[in-house]
Amino acid sequence: MLSIKNLHASVEGKEILKGINLEIKAGEVHAIMGPNGSGKSTLSQVLAGNEAFEVTEGEVTLNGENLLDLETEERAREGIFLAFQYPVEIPGVSNLQFLRTAVNAMRKHHGEEEMNAAEFMKLAREVSKQVDLDPSFLKRGVNEGFSGGEKKRNEILQALLLQPKLAILDETDSGLDIDALKVVSDGVNALRSEDRAILMVTHYQRLLNHIVPDYVHVLAGGKIIKSGGRELALELEEKGYGWLGIKDEETADSAAN
């Protein structure tokens, strides 16, 4: 489904990704782990088409189509979804209106009829229950005044509504307590299907207890330095990133404090 070959990307002239190679097939769940500053978030932003990052080399295809030629919104309509690490607020725009606009943009792209407000309201209410968000959140401004956990659940709500081909989850577990983590994981697990792939980016392995990946990759210094199965994550947890000879900035920082 997704094929990444020798991907290099930089931000403000500084190279962050230094040759990523990755193949993801439909139905698979991949986890990318790595210390802070390794390029995990950059990879998800580049795949989604954030224009702040410049691709300097390499290629990315989605079902054979050159992804890098597409605008951000075109990639989204082709099925790329990014659950943001820090979802931004859009004051005054109701969540419901935002979600319906997004869903209808997708439907239009696929030649389907747009949903009217009443139909969509019904659907959105059902899905919001699935991620344990009170339907009153639909009427509030997009992420406006949401707690960290509510924002993350709102991201999963969007994924469930938009039914992407490839869902990229950027540090979806950060800032969640154990109950919220469970809700979010259940939502992600509900997304798992034969024709959909999931790419999880995470610093910690605890998310992987809830969403069990098929493959785990370790990213360091802008390159994937090791790939393996589920057990790789457990080994990492036990031995720390230092085991692979990587300096974990966060660990280093906290040691310095």
Next chain:
Amino acid sequence: MATTDKEVNELIKREYEHGFVTEIEADTFEPGLNEDIIARLSAIKNEPEWMLEWRLKAYRRWLEMEEPDWAHVGYPKIDYNSISYYSAPKRKEDMPQSLDEVDPELLKTYEKLGIPLHEREKLAGVAVDAVFDSVSVATTFKEPLAKAGVIFCSISEAIRDYPELVQKYLGTVVPHGDNFFAGLNSAVFSDGTFVYVPKGVRCPMELSTYFRINAANTGQFERTLIIADEGSYVSYLEGCTAPMRDENQLHAAVVELVALDDAQIKYSTVQNWYPGDEEGKGGIYNFVTKRGACIGKNSKISWTQVETGSAVTWKYPSCVLRGENSVGEFYSVALTHNYQQADTGTKMIHLGKNTRSTIISKGISAGKSSNAYRGLVKFGPGAEGARNFTQCDSLLIGDRCGAHTFPYIESKNKSAIVEHEATTSKVSDEQMFLCRQRGIDPEQAVSMIVNGFCKEVFKELPMEFAVEAGKLLEVSLEGSVG
């Protein structure tokens, strides 16, 4: 400024020449302003003697006044002697005969706004059949109004048919010497609207100039007077969300509202006159004086405006809160794009006890435009227990536009309370990325974000107006992301 003196004067001149060549001399005055011109204007309109005197007094006062230059706008100097102050309504044969003769850009906008075909013709100034133009509309609206005793007519008619009311109130809210443009308007106003709602009457429908016969060609110096008698209520809609075909470069209107005891006036404007092209050429200069006087106790005046038009706008709908417990409100959305300049805001003058006012202003700047909020909140010595809440928010789209806020507060009463909040924000790259990542077009995303920003004001508009205002912003913002 992209336009020069010469160009502006040429534009004004061109209009005059057009009139001169195609119409017989009696229909259009030669350019220039003097007492003789005013007398001729008054005579053509069959005005009573007192009205002429009133106009002349205003003219003499105006001659002593200087054009203001304090607003945060720039425009070439206007030569008031190169304007023609009377032009009869266009004759049918001079109007476009069908939509085929109308600027296709204008038609495209109508289509986007979803305006019905027959209305498009009317707006574009096509010579439409008189049967559609007035009769049906007139009968549907005139009957219930007459039954309720509401007077809704042109100000020229009111001067002839209701002289006592006009004499009693005209110029009491915006006097001759109030400001340069109001003075000019008082001398030469061409026509406008008059509304009187009698005691205890709730006007049975939203009044709109759009539905009034003779509304077309009221021209550049429009005069509106609305009087709500004790315990009455009226909601008045000015303008229309579609861009009007308008050849006047300068507009200097005056609107006066008077609310007596327990009366309420709600005045909503959606204005989108031609702002000029992408280079900033052409476009209308809009210098309007709008003021309401809450002279009765417990009276209330609300201004709601959505402004997307004009090349230069200079406009401060205001409230004079004289009556005890009277309330003034101002809700405004002003959007500027390309080279547009707007200096707009409000004045809340608290004179009576326990008077209250609310100001919510939302300024949106895109392109290379400049958008200024200017507001005055004033408490007189008698404004015991008065209070004001002001919120001014600015939203910037892109990095070449500007937003400015000039709030003035003057208090002569220690018990008065003022709260002021101001914010400036940008449509951020993160917000745009989120929307686009969800499959939403960039232009649709901007329009959605801007609509969200304006929500507090839109909810004050009558329902169908609010929907149209949203669409209008979308059209006005086209090309603002790139």
